[in-house]
Amino acid sequence: MTGALLELDSVSKTFTRGGLFSRTQVEAVIDVSFRLEAAKPEIFSIIGESGSGKSTLARIILALQTPTRGVARFKGRDLATLRDGADRHAFMAAVQPVFQNPFEAFNPLKRLDRYLYATCQRFAGAKTETAMQEGADKALRQVGLSLAEVKGRYPHELSGGQLQRVAIARALASGPSLLIADEPVSMVDASLRASIVNLFRKLRDELGLSIIYITHDLATAYSISDRIIIMQKGQVVESGDARTILADPKHPYSRTLKESVLEPLAPGERPLFAR
Amino acid sequence: MSAAMRNPAAKPETADGPVVAVRDLRAWYRLRLFGVDREVKAVDGITFEVRKDEIYGLAGESSSGKSTLVKTIAGAMRPPLEIVGGEIQFSFMDGTMGLNRAPADLVERVRWRHLSYVMQGSMSVLNPVRRIGTSFFDFAFRHMGLDKAGFEAAVVAHLARVNLPASVLKAYPHELSGGMRQRVTIALATICRPQFIIADEPTTALDVVVQKDVLAMFRSIQREMASSVLFVTHDMGVHAHLTDRLGIMYAGRLVEEARTPDVFARPRHPYTRHLIHSLPRIGDDRPRSGLEGTPPSLANPPSGCRFHPRCAFATERCRVEVPPMEQVAPDHRVACFEKDRVEATP
Numbered sequence: 062m063t064g065a066l067l068e069l070d071s072v073s074k075t076f077t078r079g080g081l082f083s084r085t086q087v088e089a090v091i092d093v094s095f096r097l098e099a100a101k102p103e104i105f106s107i108i109g110e111s112g113s114g115k116s117t118l119a120r121i122i123l124a125l126q127t128p129t130r131g132v133a134r135f136k137g138r139d140l141a142t143l144r145d146g147a148d149r150h151a152f153m154a155a156v157q158p159v160f161q162n163p164f165e166a167f168n169p170l171k172r173l174d175r176y177l178y179a180t181c182q183r184f185a186g187a188k189t190e191t192a193m194q195e196g197a198d199k200a201l202r203q204v205g206l207s208l209a210e211v212k213g214r215y216p217h218e219l220s221g222g223q224l225q226r227v228a229i230a231r232a233l234a235s236g237p238s239l240l241i242a243d244e245p246v247s248m249v250d251a252s253l254r255a256s257i258v259n260l261f262r263k264l265r266d267e268l269g270l271s272i273i274y275i276t277h278d279l280a281t282a283y284s285i286s287d288r289i290i291i292m293q294k295g296q297v298v299e300s301g302d303a304r305t306i307l308a309d310p311k312h313p314y315s316r317t318l319k320e321s322v323l324e325p326l327a328p329g330e331r332p333l334f335a336r
Numbered sequence: 337m338s339a340a341m342r343n344p345a346a347k348p349e350t351a352d353g354p355v356v357a358v359r360d361l362r363a364w365y366r367l368r369l370f371g372v373d374r375e376v377k378a379v380d381g382i383t384f385e386v387r388k389d390e391i392y393g394l395a396g397e398s399s400s401g402k403s404t405l406v407k408t409i410a411g412a413m414r415p416p417l418e419i420v421g422g423e424i425q426f427s428f429m430d431g432t433m434g435l436n437r438a439p440a441d442l443v444e445r446v447r448w449r450h451l452s453y454v455m456q457g458s459m460s461v462l463n464p465v466r467r468i469g470t471s472f473f474d475f476a477f478r479h480m481g482l483d484k485a486g487f488e489a490a491v492v493a494h495l496a497r498v499n500l501p502a503s504v505l506k507a508y509p510h511e512l513s514g515g516m517r518q519r520v521t522i523a524l525a526t527i528c529r530p531q532f533i534i535a536d537e538p539t540t541a542l543d544v545v546v547q548k549d550v551l552a553m554f555r556s557i558q559r560e561m562a563s564s565v566l567f568v569t570h571d572m573g574v575h576a577h578l579t580d581r582l583g584i585m586y587a588g589r590l591v592e593e594a595r596t597p598d599v600f601a602r603p604r605h606p607y608t609r610h611l612i613h614s615l616p617r618i619g620d621d622r623p624r625s626g627l628e629g630t631p632p633s634l635a636n637p638p639s640g641c642r643f644h645p646r647c648a649f650a651t652e653r654c655r656v657e658v659p660p661m662e663q664v665a666p667d668h669r670v671a672c673f674e675k676d677r678v679e680a681t682p
């Protein structure tokens with residue numbers, strides 16, 4: 062297949078806040094354009110501090126919000142023209158979110174396998190119990206788990222890392238071509254972060270999935286991304302090849318961000334907050 | 337410190353003794369679920385000290401017991417958490433149970449002035465129906481010995497250090513963003529310049545640029561007062577730049593402790609090693625790996641060394657015996673039977 066998988070063309074989103082007399086406009090996203098090629102699965106990272114418009118962009122890509130100006134297209138289709146019903150259903154199967162915090166995303170009283178069965182039933186046409194179980198098992202195996210490990214289990218019975226994998230498996234169960242992962246690693250330690258990042262890479266390489274990875278963690282973005290955009294106050298200030306940009310950012314804001322990253326010291330380097 | 341001497345709660349401080357000494361501390365969550373008793377051994381035999389004039393860091397994967405340990409030290413335990421054994425001794429008060437089981441008026445006198453605690457999560461101490469300025473007044477005014485105008489000026493100056501405008505004093509907690517609330521909490525905990533500050537993941541929710549300023553503030557307050565800070569975070573980058581000594585926790589126990597640069601340069605415990613090697617760095621393309629195997633259950637922890645099921649160096653002995661913390665170099669302790677083999681392995 063040729064052409065764009067996802068295309069954002071000068072997308073802006075403005076929110077109006079406040080009451081009758083004191084209305085303020087928040088320009089959450091301003092004139093953002095980028096394009097993911099269908100033939101070239103990649104991990105595309107959106108980097109920025111909180112409030113920079115990352116989640117708004119994610120919601121636009123998931124067709125949960127429509128841009129105030131500009132067009133977002135998935136496989137050539139303007140997302141603003143999606144109608145409820147079969148149309149939206151097909152789109153939702155193809156573009157899946159990964160829940161941000163799996164501890165909050167899963168209902169503590171609901172068995173985890175049910176989430177997978179529901180997605181298989183709704184999006185992957187699984188009609189029988191057996192088909193749902195097969196679908197769930199397949200998705201779980203893609204993240205290094207299996208249905209046997211998850212069946213009948215509740216969220217508190219799994220570790221944070223396992224839950225995070227179940228959340229990704231749930232997204233995979235519909236057979237998507239694009240995943241949107243909004244800050245999937247912000248609260249986890251480096252080791253778990255590495256496992257998730259490695260999993261994303263494997264999904265890209267083995268399943269040909271494209272992944273939009275949203276984060277404020279530059280080091281993880283460096284290790285995982287093919288391309289990045291850096292956002293500040295709704296605007297893209299720098300974009301392109303991840304390694305090139307993060308090795309030598311040009312925009313002052315990108316530089317500030319990079320300088321603020323606290324990494325383990327190189328030999329001879331002084332800690333920033335030494336006594 | 338004269339303030340400490342004036343406080344009847346305080347005992348005379350020994351010149352350079354630790355601000356807190358924790359010995360073989362065990363603190364468990366004792367739950368009764370569906371008629372079955374369950375004990376979560378979140379802190380299970382921890383011995384360490386925080387010295388005067390240092391920032392002591394605590395690291396470890398999530399659920400390793402970091403918050404439980406500092407809650408217990410800060411005297412902020414709630415059922416079902418209980419101290420099952422061990423001692424907590426502060427330089428500024430008598431007794432071997434720290435603030436736990438201490439009378440309320442004593443706790444009241446020690447809090448804020450001698451010891452303050454920034455809990456994980458930002459709503460913690462802020463009263464939702466009181467303006468931020470009122471909270472400052474409630475907690476800090478009587479400890480500061482200033483008149484109203486002087487106090488307000490001091491608060492405003494202190495807020496500026498965490499990049500907050502004076503206008504937040506008029507706001508209610510819910511009117512602030514999570515990051516702002518977190519900075520308010522940090523400002524509250526530090527304004528009285530306590531001898532001992534305990535901070536649990538205080539910057540994890542902050543953006544990197546703000547985090548840098550807040551960490552700089554922790555260091556400058558610590559330096560001004562030669563005070564002590566117990567700083568918890570899973571972020572090893574923060575430890576590298578801020579802490580003087582660093583303890584690594586795994587499954588409710590301390591597995592290694594050393595001066596922070598030594599933890600990074602010469603980790604001796606296999607878990608510490610893994611932790612250091614899994615850190616991503618901009619410009620470094622070496623693949624990183626996550627830890628194999630399942631995280632330990634603290635209700636039913638592995639026998640012997642709790643890390644053994646995930647450890648490449650584990651032997652039969654590790655499965656059976658609990659390795660004690662042993663000194664391997666000045667200020668460097670490790671709990672591992674195979675530490676020499678670990679060190680000899682590149």
Ligand SMILES: Nc1ncnc2c1ncn2[C@@H]1O[C@H](COP(=O)(O)OP(=O)(O)O)[C@@H](O)[C@H]1O
Binds near residue numbers: 076087088109110112
């Ligand atoms: N539904 C909304 N109504 C009003 N303002 C909003 C809404 N959603 C987001 N915003 C504002 O848009 C800006 C960008 O927010 P967001 O996209 O969540 O950023 P990020 O994910 O980078 O933290 C912020 O100023 C936020 O307060």
Ligand SMILES: Nc1ncnc2c1ncn2[C@@H]1O[C@H](COP(=O)(O)OP(=O)(O)O)[C@@H](O)[C@H]1O
Binds near residue numbers: 399400402404416634
């Ligand atoms: N209120 C509670 N009741 C029962 N178990 C708890 C409670 N709070 C924490 N735990 C358990 O104690 C262990 C240690 O948790 P915690 O101290 O929060 O670790 P960390 O701060 O390192 O993430 C975990 O297994 C956690 O599930």
Ligand SMILES: [Mg+2]
Binds near residue numbers: 243
């Ligand atoms: Mg967001």
Ligand SMILES: [Mg+2]
Binds near residue numbers: 403404456536
């Ligand atoms: Mg914690």
